[in-house]
Amino acid sequence: MHRTLARIAAAFASAAVLTLAAATAAPADPAVTPPANSVVGFNTPQSKGLFDQLAADYNAYLAGRGDTTSPRVYLWDSYVSGPLIVVPKVGGPAITRPNDEQLQKALEYNWHDTVDFVVATHGRDATAFTDHDFIQLGRSAVTWAAPTTGANAPANLTTADLIGIYTCTKQTWDQITDIPNYTGPYRVPIHAYLPQVGAETRDQFLLALGSSGVPLTPGGCVQAATPAPDEGTDPVFQDPNAVVPYNASHYVAQVYNDHGTAADAPGLLSLRNTDGYLPVSAALHQVNPGFAATRYGMQVDVVVRHSDWTSGPFNLPAVFGPGTTGGWTCVNATARADLISWGVVPVASTLCGKPA
DSSP states (O other): OHHHHHHHHHHHHHHHHHHHHHHSOOOOOOSSOOOTTSEEEEEOTTTHHHHHHHHHHHHHHHHHTTOOSSOOEEEEEOOSSSOOEEOOSTTSOOEEOOOGGGHHHHHHTSOTTTOSEEEESSOSOTTSOTTEEEEEEEEEEEEEEEETTOSSSOSEEOHHHHHHHHHTSOOBGGGOOSSTTOOOOTTOBOEEOOOOTTOHHHHHHHHHHSBTTBOOOOOTTSOSOOOOTTOOOSGGGGOTTEEEEEEHHHHHHHHHSSOOOSSSSOTTEEEEEETTBOSEETTTTEEOHHHHTSTTEEEEEEEEEHHHHHHOTTOTHHHHSOGGGTOHHHHOHHHHHHHHHTTOEEOOTTTTTOBO
16 A cells, blocks of 8 residues: 555656756666566665666676576666656656665565665665565775875874764864874864765765764764765865765775766875774775774665565566575676676675575
């Protein structure tokens, strides 16, 4: 019943948002509406490149085997800045495109004639629906960055420092007193930035600084500017005293693996250490697995309805399941290379493709 009500609500909502949709550049989506027998998911902005690549490579894998009947995989983008109406599959209903925070609701309140999975990077928490399975694929991490043009920020901050900066109990660099061999300039203000509300990196960073699964509430000193997540080309980062969260996997993809663009790039920002952990190994061109195992680590999952995972019409384990089920993402060399290329540390084969 709740899925039917959600679709009715979406239909009524469509008239209200069509004007906005017409005035807003649409995100990158499937070139055509996917067929009804497709496996269709919704991406997050920070995972978009990875899952678009995985979908393209999986579909090419099927074509290369001469398989013309197995369901192909397609990804729609989530949307943070405003709602848009989309028809995810041929013959299915129109729905309001979910933003990052609404992805699991989109899965819960629709059916496999519309959406089969969504991407998540926070693992199962108190907000998860009980009938969803979180299928493990890899690990990422969120860290902090500062401009290379500013010599005031240290190479390392502790979690206590970051909590102090984002709750406004430490507002000048000389209040950072727990970093060996660092003396911050006296009374020079720290300017703490956060990405826009609803951005995955913002949510994960505040969750990492919180406690007992409750995100940190930022203080009033946090700058009003809300730059796009995981890019340092915004003019606000000409500020030499800026501090901002950054997705370490996205940085790897941008810097080492040519997945960035002129705008989607670190720009003036460089990643810094947290609690002594190096977030990215420059030598290995990957997120430091040790850092990904800390409170700043993020599980890269696909979220599916439990009933679809166990007995659904499209054999989702064939795409995302463990090697014992022939799961392509967990065992195929191209898929594993895709994860690494986009900065994601693959989980152990004993965990990959299994519900968590």
